[in-house]
């Protein structure tokens with residue numbers, strides 16, 4: 001087993017939620033401090049880390065970003081190195097993202113290029129979003145990169161595949177947290193209550209009309225309620241329901257429209273069911289938009305690599321707060337094939353670890369190409 005596969009397995013066992021990545025940060029710092037330090041500078045920002053490798057004759061700084069948080073999912077892979085944190089899992093591949101980033105740092109710590117490299121270990125990608133506040137920090141601003149790159153694992157492509165496209169790659173997102181409050185009571189006396197299970201059920205059904213009737217069919221959107229809680233026992237009418245979900249749209253305009261419609265539908269529920277509602281749109285991520293010129297250069301390089309199958313990808317309704325970095329800094333995100341029968345955010349996601357070495361070797365070559373004169 002390669003060194004970075006072993007590291008991936010260590011990290012896989014300690015998934016932590018956004019801004020709680022304390023063990024992860026300690027593990028990463030321990031490894032980074034074991035590398036040659038001559039050209040390396042390290043700073044921490046909350047639970048994240050910034051690592052700069054000073055170039056020999058720099059004219060620019062090239063950035064690489066990895067996310068480091070896990071998800072509130074109970075792992076069901078049965079792997080010997082499964083999560084040891086109950087109800088937490090690296091089900092979005094951030095364990096692979098981190099081990100690949102460490103592989104690239106390791107290479108350039110001993111083989112610096114002409115240009116500087118900045119490695120960003122960013123917390124809270126799954127929520128509430130670490131990229132925007134990290135970028136605004138003095139620690140980040142001091143080492144502001146001139147161009148920036150990141151990858152995301154893609155279970156639907158086999159290991160050895162890289163997929164991307166110029167322009168829009170990932171959607172705009174907005175979280176949704178909704179409370180609906182009425183009046184509880186005996187299950188046999190509904191006329192004396194305001195039943196929030198019924199109100200929430202109507203509301204969830206009405207939400208589906210946003211995509212089918214409000215958003216331009218040529219401008220896709222998704223409205224998903226991933227969690228619904230209401231009630232206490234089978235024979236008591238619930239006085240409160242809570243819904244947690246997310247909106248995804250291909251354009252910022254469709255996002256604005258969808259949010260307005262969610263609020264209008266909620267007002268209707270208040271009237272129809274004589275209840276009170278409260279909405280919190282949580283955090284929202286800006287779309288991932290790949291710089292066309294940077295992507296052109298990247299695709300040309302990737303298609304010339306004998307160990308890489310390059311695939312032109314489509315847009316995806318996933319969100320990524322890396323979009324905030326790309327809004328300010330030219331760069332791109334690409335999908336890395338990891339061939340798994342189970343997809344992202346699935347409790348049985350099992351990425352093919354061969355992709356780790358493929359990615360490290362590919363990025364080392366690409367960054368050497370970019371950072372040398």
Ligand SMILES: CC(=O)N[C@@H](CCC[C@H](N)C(=O)O)C(=O)O
Pocket residue numbers: 092125126127152173174175245246247283285317318319320344
């Ligand atoms: C790549 C990926 O899966 N990202 C997440 C980002 C979630 C943002 C936020 N918590 C939301 O749900 O809106 C995704 O679910 O796409």
